[in-house]
Amino acid sequence: MPGMTIKGSVSTFAAMLLSGCALLSPAENAETYYQCGASEFSVLQQEQTVLLNYGSELETLSQAVSGSGARYSNEKEPVTQYWSKGNEADITWRGQEMPLCVERGTLPKHFTARGNEPFWQVAVNPQHMALTTPASEAIIDLQPAEVVSEQPYEWRIESTTDKHLIVIDRLCRDSMSGRLYPYQVDLQESDRMYSGCGGDSEWLLQGANWELVEFEDYALNSKPATIQFLENSQLAGFNGCNRYFGSYNMGGELAQLRITGSTKMACSNAADKLSRQFSEVLERVYHVNIDDNGRLVLSTRGGRKMVFKQKND
Numbered sequence: 001m002p003g004m005t006i007k008g009s010v011s012t013f014a015a016m017l018l019s020g021c022a023l024l025s026p027a028e029n030a031e032t033y034y035q036c037g038a039s040e041f042s043v044l045q046q047e048q049t050v051l052l053n054y055g056s057e058l059e060t061l062s063q064a065v066s067g068s069g070a071r072y073s074n075e076k077e078p079v080t081q082y083w084s085k086g087n088e089a090d091i092t093w094r095g096q097e098m099p100l101c102v103e104r105g106t107l108p109k110h111f112t113a114r115g116n117e118p119f120w121q122v123a124v125n126p127q128h129m130a131l132t133t134p135a136s137e138a139i140i141d142l143q144p145a146e147v148v149s150e151q152p153y154e155w156r157i158e159s160t161t162d163k164h165l166i167v168i169d170r171l172c173r174d175s176m177s178g179r180l181y182p183y184q185v186d187l188q189e190s191d192r193m194y195s196g197c198g199g200d201s202e203w204l205l206q207g208a209n210w211e212l213v214e215f216e217d218y219a220l221n222s223k224p225a226t227i228q229f230l231e232n233s234q235l236a237g238f239n240g241c242n243r244y245f246g247s248y249n250m251g252g253e254l255a256q257l258r259i260t261g262s263t264k265m266a267c268s269n270a271a272d273k274l275s276r277q278f279s280e281v282l283e284r285v286y287h288v289n290i291d292d293n294g295r296l297v298l299s300t301r302g303g304r305k306m307v308f309k310q311k312n313d
Contacts, residue, residue: 036099036101037206043082061082066083077095079094105150105153110125113185113198116176118194119134124142128140128141140159140161141159143158145167154166171204172185174196178287180250184196202233205229206229209226212225215274225238240267240274240275241267242263242265242267244263244279245259245260246260254286284304293309294309
């Protein structure tokens, strides 16, 4: 937001003050958007508070003491907190810790990327990238990422050598494993370009309560089945009849989802049938996708499919 220019006489300025008009600094009253895994938040900075928005819900947070960065909290239970740290933030929404939040138009401070044929891998931080190929390993100094396009966002990261990175905010599927990543990443070396994917696969799924909206010809009741991908590879949700918990692993060629326990409530015949089929398909999922509408699609080798949308939509 550009600096504010005030024109007019001193008396006009005095009248503004007397009338209760407040002049905000450039940093105030500017909305900032964050991507927190699968969820989006916005923050509106005010004089001593921030307005934290998630979906159609809003929380007013007051400034709190912090050792670094700017921290705001509602100072009640369940706690809602916003703690900004440069272009990243830690957000807790009504007791639920969100995955890493990254400001729109920027990249995470730390990320990895990799490509195949030939194999290459980089680990990037704000100052360096560690580049690994079958023939060599190198630590290379980097310049700050520069935005070169906004639809979608594209960044160019120059280095002190002939090797540079181009990162595009576009879903990318690994050419060998089929694993889904949040970024397309190209490694440029002189006149050659090597394509790959980057970021954290789990981050794409975390931070949202996914609600079942399509599952073959099963009727979905007023309390639909859900799934949540939590940190530390923990899985939780509702299968249409009972709460369940388990684990997930997005590594390797196949996604692995496992249910390790559930509650034992009695349900109607329809809800019981749905819950058994839901659990069976969930444990046979091998392919995870995010479609063009932002919906989560879980598929089995046998062609069975479950489609979810974010619950706060």
